[in-house]
Amino acid sequence: xxxxxxxxxxxxxxxxxxxxxxxxxxxxxxxxxxxxxxxxxxxxxxxxxxxxxxxxxxxxxxxxxxxxxxxxxxxxxxxxxxxxxxxxxxxxxxxxxxxxxxxxxxxxxxxxxxxxxxxxxxxxxxxxxxxxxxxxxxxxxxxxxxxxxxxxxxxxxxxxxxxxxxxxxxxxxxxxxxxxxxxxxxxxxxxxxxxxxxxxxxxxxxxxxxxxxxxxxxxxxxxxxxxxxxxxxxxxxxxxxxxxxxxxxxxxxxxxxxxxxxxxxxxxxxxxxxxxxxxxxxxxxxxxxxxxxxxxxxxxxxxxxxxxxxxxxxxxxxxxxxxxxxx
Amino acid sequence: xxxxxxxxxxxxxxxxxxxxxxxxxxxxxxxxxxxxxxxxxxxxxxxxxxxxxxxxxxxxxxxxxxxxxxxxxxxxxxxxxxxxxxxxxxxxxxxxxxxxxxxxxxxxxxxxxxxxxxxxxxxxxxxxxxxxxxxxxxxxxxxxxxxxxxxxxxxxxxxxxxxxxxxxxxxxxxxxxxxxxxxxxxxxxxxxxxxxxxxxxxxxxxxxxxxxxxxxxxxxxxxxxxxxxxxxxxxxxxxxxxxxxxxxxxxxxxxxxxxxxxxxxxxxxxxxxxxxxxxxxxxxxxxxxxxxxxxxxxxxxxxxxxxxxxxxxxxxxxxxxxxxxxxxxxxxxxxxxxxxxxxxx
Amino acid sequence: xxxxxxxxxxxxxxxxxxxxxxxxxxxxxxxxxxxxxxxxxxxxxxxxxxxxxxxxxxxxxxxxxxxxxxxxxxxxxxxxxxxxxxxxxxxxxxxxxxxxxxxxxxxxxxxxxxxxxxxxxxxxxxxxxxxxxxxxxxxxxxxxxxxxxxxxxxxxxxxxxxxxxxxxxxxxxxxxxxxxxxxxxxxxxxxxxxxxxxxxxxxxxxxxxxxxxxxxxxxxxxxxxxxxxxxxxxxxxxxxxxxxxxxxxxxxxxxxxxxxxxxxxxxxxxxxxxxxxxxxxxxxx
Numbered sequence: 001x002x003x004x005x006x007x008x009x010x011x012x013x014x015x016x017x018x019x020x021x022x023x024x025x026x027x028x029x030x031x032x033x034x035x036x037x038x039x040x041x042x043x044x045x046x047x048x049x050x051x052x053x054x055x056x057x058x059x060x061x062x063x064x065x066x067x068x069x070x071x072x073x074x075x076x077x078x079x080x081x082x083x084x085x086x087x088x089x090x091x092x093x094x095x096x097x098x099x100x101x102x103x104x105x106x107x108x109x110x111x112x113x114x115x116x117x118x119x120x121x122x123x124x125x126x127x128x129x130x131x132x133x134x135x136x137x138x139x140x141x142x143x144x145x146x147x148x149x150x151x152x153x154x155x156x157x158x159x160x161x162x163x164x165x166x167x168x169x170x171x172x173x174x175x176x177x178x179x180x181x182x183x184x185x186x187x188x189x190x191x192x193x194x195x196x197x198x199x200x201x202x203x204x205x206x207x208x209x210x211x212x213x214x215x216x217x218x219x220x221x222x223x224x225x226x227x228x229x230x231x232x233x234x235x236x237x238x239x240x241x242x243x244x245x246x247x248x249x250x251x252x253x254x255x256x257x258x259x260x261x262x263x264x265x266x267x268x269x270x271x272x273x274x275x276x277x278x279x280x281x282x283x284x285x286x287x288x289x290x291x292x293x294x295x296x297x298x299x300x301x302x303x304x305x306x307x308x309x310x311x312x313x314x315x316x317x318x319x320x321x322x323x324x325x326x327x
Numbered sequence: 328x329x330x331x332x333x334x335x336x337x338x339x340x341x342x343x344x345x346x347x348x349x350x351x352x353x354x355x356x357x358x359x360x361x362x363x364x365x366x367x368x369x370x371x372x373x374x375x376x377x378x379x380x381x382x383x384x385x386x387x388x389x390x391x392x393x394x395x396x397x398x399x400x401x402x403x404x405x406x407x408x409x410x411x412x413x414x415x416x417x418x419x420x421x422x423x424x425x426x427x428x429x430x431x432x433x434x435x436x437x438x439x440x441x442x443x444x445x446x447x448x449x450x451x452x453x454x455x456x457x458x459x460x461x462x463x464x465x466x467x468x469x470x471x472x473x474x475x476x477x478x479x480x481x482x483x484x485x486x487x488x489x490x491x492x493x494x495x496x497x498x499x500x501x502x503x504x505x506x507x508x509x510x511x512x513x514x515x516x517x518x519x520x521x522x523x524x525x526x527x528x529x530x531x532x533x534x535x536x537x538x539x540x541x542x543x544x545x546x547x548x549x550x551x552x553x554x555x556x557x558x559x560x561x562x563x564x565x566x567x568x569x570x571x572x573x574x575x576x577x578x579x580x581x582x583x584x585x586x587x588x589x590x591x592x593x594x595x596x597x598x599x600x601x602x603x604x605x606x607x608x609x610x611x612x613x614x615x616x617x618x619x620x621x622x623x624x625x626x627x628x629x630x631x632x633x634x635x636x637x638x639x640x641x642x643x644x645x646x647x648x649x650x651x652x653x654x655x656x657x658x659x660x661x662x663x664x665x666x667x668x669x670x671x672x
Numbered sequence: 673x674x675x676x677x678x679x680x681x682x683x684x685x686x687x688x689x690x691x692x693x694x695x696x697x698x699x700x701x702x703x704x705x706x707x708x709x710x711x712x713x714x715x716x717x718x719x720x721x722x723x724x725x726x727x728x729x730x731x732x733x734x735x736x737x738x739x740x741x742x743x744x745x746x747x748x749x750x751x752x753x754x755x756x757x758x759x760x761x762x763x764x765x766x767x768x769x770x771x772x773x774x775x776x777x778x779x780x781x782x783x784x785x786x787x788x789x790x791x792x793x794x795x796x797x798x799x800x801x802x803x804x805x806x807x808x809x810x811x812x813x814x815x816x817x818x819x820x821x822x823x824x825x826x827x828x829x830x831x832x833x834x835x836x837x838x839x840x841x842x843x844x845x846x847x848x849x850x851x852x853x854x855x856x857x858x859x860x861x862x863x864x865x866x867x868x869x870x871x872x873x874x875x876x877x878x879x880x881x882x883x884x885x886x887x888x889x890x891x892x893x894x895x896x897x898x899x900x901x902x903x904x905x906x907x908x909x910x911x912x913x914x915x916x917x918x919x920x921x922x923x924x925x926x927x928x929x930x931x932x933x934x935x936x937x938x939x940x941x942x943x944x945x946x947x948x949x950x951x952x953x954x955x956x957x
Contacts, residue, residue: 044521044522044523162610189548189611190548191588191589193594194591194607195606198606218596219595219596222597243598246596246597246598256523260522261526261551262526262551262554263555264551264554264578264593264595265578265595271526271555273524273525273529273530277491277523277524394835399838423843424841426840426841427840427841433832435832438832439833439835440833441833441850441854441855442855443854443857452842453840453841456843457841
C-alpha cells in the first residue's frame with residue numbers, strides 16, 4: 001500500500017428502486033487505482049461494472065438509482081460528498097470518460113473541434129484559439145490524419161474507429177488524471193480494435209494517465225491492464241494483478257470464464273462452459289451469488305455471502321473455498 | 328471452380344454469387360448513382376456434415392451472403408445450387424417448399440422471435456407451414472425440440488421476453504431444427520450473448536450437429552470461435568473471399584496478408600502477447616467504390632504494383648488451400664516452374 | 673402488472689359511460705324529449721336532479737341519452753377511420769413503391785386541413801344528421817390511422833422475426849396475419865381509444881354549430897348550443913353537458929395511456945424483464 005493512490009473506492013453500493021423491486025446493481029465494491037496505473041473491471045452484462053463507473057462519476061440517474069453508501073476517494077477527497085458544481089469541475093477535467101458507442105456520446109450537430117474547444121475552454125480557462133490549437137494537437141496525437149482540416153468535420157464524417165480516436169482525444173484534452181473507458185473497443189472490428197488498444201497503450205505510457213477499463217473481454221484486459229477486478233452480479237469476486245489472474249485464477253467464476261472461451265492455439269476440443277445463467281437481480285440468493293452455477297459448491301455457499309479476503313499477497317478472492325483454507 | 332474435381336457429393340454450391348444494392352439519389356426522380364457491392368463474386372462449396380466458417384469484419388458482406396444463399400435477398404448474379412437444384416431458377420412456391428431443408432439462426436436472439444407468440448407456437452410454426460405433422464404430433468415434436476435444446480416443456484407456454492438471451496437463442500435453434508433441415512446458416516449465433524453463455528450455445532450447436540447430421544454455414548467475426556466450430560474456414564474481405572482452407576491450416580499457415588493480420592489482431596486471454604502483432608493501417612474502404620485491383624491493397628503491408636491493377640483470383644495453392652493474393656500466386660508459380668524444370672531434367 | 677391509478681379511473685369512466693348509454697331507457701328518469709313547459713328552467717332539485725332546460729326537459733335524462741349519441745358516434749366514426757386506415761396503411765407499408773408514394777401524398781393532402789375544419793367543410797355537403805356525422809368524422813380521421821399503421825408495418829416488415837418467418841417458408845398472408853398484425857395491434861388500440869375522445873369532442877363541436885345531430889335528439893353538443901343563451905341565468909344548462917364531455921374525454925385519454933403501458937408485451941410479466949431493462953438502459957447510457 002506504499003504507492004500513491006489516485007482513487008480509492010470503499011464499499012460502494014448503488015441500488016435501483018423500480019416498481020417491481022430493488023436491484024442491488026453494485027453491492028459493496030472496493031477498488032484502488034494508483035497514479036498512472038491501469039485497472040481492468042471485467043464482468044458480464046448485469047454484473048454492475050458499468051454502474052460502478054457511473055457511480056464514481058456520479059452519473060447514476062436518480063431516481064430510480066441511488067448511491068446507498070460507500071466512499072469514492074479521489075486524492076483523498078470523497079467525490080460522493082461534493083456538490084454538483086464541484087463535481088462538474090472534476091468530470092471531463094480530472095476524470096474523463098469514453099464509452100462503447102462514440103456516436104451517441106458525440107453531439108451530431110457540432111463539429112468535433114467545437115466540442116473539444118468547449119471542454120478545453122471550460123476546464124482550462126484558456127482562449128478559444130489556444131483551445132483549438134490544443135484540440136488539433138490532440139487529434140494528431142491520436143492518429144487522425146490531416147487533423148487541421150478534420151477538426152472542422154462533423155462526427156458522422158468519421159468512421160467507427162476514427163470516432164473512438166476522437167473520443168479519446170477529447171477525453172485526454174484536459175490532461176485528466178484518470179480515464180474511465182467503458183467497453184471502448186466492443187463496437188469495433190478486430191483489426192480496428194487492435195489499433196485503438198495500441199493507441200491507448202502508447203498514450204498511457206506517454207501521458208501517464210491512469211486508466212480504468214471496463215470490458216467483458218478478457219483479451220482486452222490481458223492487453224492493457226495491470227490490475228484486474230472481476231465482478232459478478234454486483235460483487236467483486238476476484239481482484240489481483242493481471243499475470244496472477246490469468247496464471248492462477250482462484251475464484252470458480254474467473255476460472256470458468258477462462259475455460260469457456262475457445263482457444264485459438266489448441267486443437268479442437270469441447271468447451272467447458274459455466275452452466276446456468278446469472279441470478280435474477282431482483283431475487284439474489286441468500287448465499288453466494290455464484291453458488292447455483294458453481295462446480296465446487298459447498299453447503300455454506302448457499303447460506304452465507306463470502307467476503308473478499310486477501311488469500312495471497314495482493315490476491316483478493318471472495319469465495320468460501322479459500323476462507324476455509326485461511327481459517 | 329473450387330473442388331469441382333472432387334466427385335464427392337456437395338450439399339451446397341455457390342457459384343460466382345453477387346449481390347449489389349443500388350444507391351439512389353434524388354427526391355422525386357431517383358437516379359441510380361452506384362452500387363454497394365456487398366457480395367461480389369463469391370464461389371465455394373459446402374459438403375454434407377461439415378461446418379464451413381465464414382469470417383470477416385463488419386461490412387465485408389458475410390451476412391448478406393448468408394441471406395442471398397437462402398434467397399431472402401435475390402442475388403444480382405450467380406448461382407446457388409442446393410443438392411443439385413439451382414435455387415435461383417425455382418419459383419416462389421418451389422423455393423418456399425425447399426426452405427424446410429435450409430434454415431437460419433439469427434444474431435439477435437430477442438429480435439428474431441415474434442414477441443406476441445408463445446414459444447410453443449414459434450417452434451411449431453415451421454412444422455405447421457410445411458404441414459408435415461398433425462396437431463398432436465406437432466405438439467409432441469415441439470416438446471421434444473424444447474428438450475433437445477435444453478429447455479423444459481413448460482417453457483413452451485411462455486413468451487420470448489420472459490427468457491434470457493441464451494434461452495432465446497436456444498428457442499431460435501429449436502425453430503431452425505423443427506423441420507429436419509440439412510443445412511443451417513448460423514449468422515453470428517453467439518455474438519449477442521455473454522461469454523459464459525456463448526460456450527453453452529457453442530456446445531449445443533456441436534451436439535446438435537452430431538445428433539442430427541447437420542451441415543452448418545457459420546457466419547461470424549470471432550475468429551477463435553469460428554476456428555473452434557469449423558472444419559474449414561473462409562475469410563471474406565469487402566465482398567470477396569480472400570482465403571479458404573481447413574481451420575487448422577488457416578491457423579498454422581495463413582497465406583493471405585489480411586488473414587495474417589486478422590489472426591494476429593485476436594486478443595487472447597493471457598498477458599504479454601503483444602509481440603508480432605500486425606496493426607493494419609486505416610479502415611476498410613467503402614464497398615460502394617472498392618479499390619481497384621486487389622481490394623486489400625490499400626491496407627496491405629506487402630502491397631506490390633500489380634496489386635493495384637489486377638484483382639487476384641482465388642486459386643488452390645495445394646491441399647485445397649485457396650488464396651486470392653498475388654504474392655502467393657507468384658510463389659506458387661515459381662514452385663510450379665521449378666517443378667517442371669526438375670521434371671524435365 | 674395492473675393498470676395505474678389514473679387509468680383505472682379512466683376505465684371506470686368509460687365503463688360507466690358505456691353502461692349508461694346502453695341502459696339509457698331503464699335509468700333515465702324522464703323522457704328526454706318530452707316538453708313540460710311549466711317546469712321550464714328549473715335549477716337542480718329533488719325532482720330534477722340536474723335541473724331542466726327552457727322547454728322543461730329533464731337534463732339528467734338528456735345527459736344520459738346524450739351519452740348514447742356520443743358513444744355511438746365515437747365508436748362508429750372511429751371504426752370507419754380504423755378500417756380505412758388499416759387497409760390503406762398496411763397496403764402502403766407492406767408493398768411500398770409507387771403505391772406507397774401515392775397513398776402518402778393523398779394523406780398529406782388530407783392532413784393539410786385541420787381536422788375540425790375539414791369536418792365542417794364536408795359536413796356542409798350533407799344533410800345534418802347522426803348518420804352523416806358517422807361518415808364525415810370517419811372519413812376525416814382515417815389518415816392518421818393510415819400513417820400509424822404504415823409506419824409500424826414498415827418497421828416490422830424489416831424486423832428479424834419477419835425475416836425468420838420468411839426463412840422458414842411462411843407465405844405473405846401468414847406473415848401479415850401472424851407476425852405483422854399482432855405487433856401493430858397495441859399502438860392501434862391505444863390510438864383508437866384516444867381517438868374516440870377526439871371524435872366525441874368533434875361531434876359536440878359540430879352539433880354545437882348546428883351541423884351535427886339535430887334537435888330535439890339529445891346530444892351534449894346540442895345541449896351546449898341550446899344552453900349558451902342562458903349562460904348567466906341558468907348556468908346548469910351548459911355545466912352538465914360540459915362536465916359530461918370533459919369527463920368522457922379525460923376517461924378515454926387516461927384509459928389510452930394506461931393501455932399503452934399495459935399492452936407492451938415486455939411489461940406484461942412484470943418481474944424480471946422490466947426492471948433489468950431499466951437498469952440495463954442506465955448501464956448503456
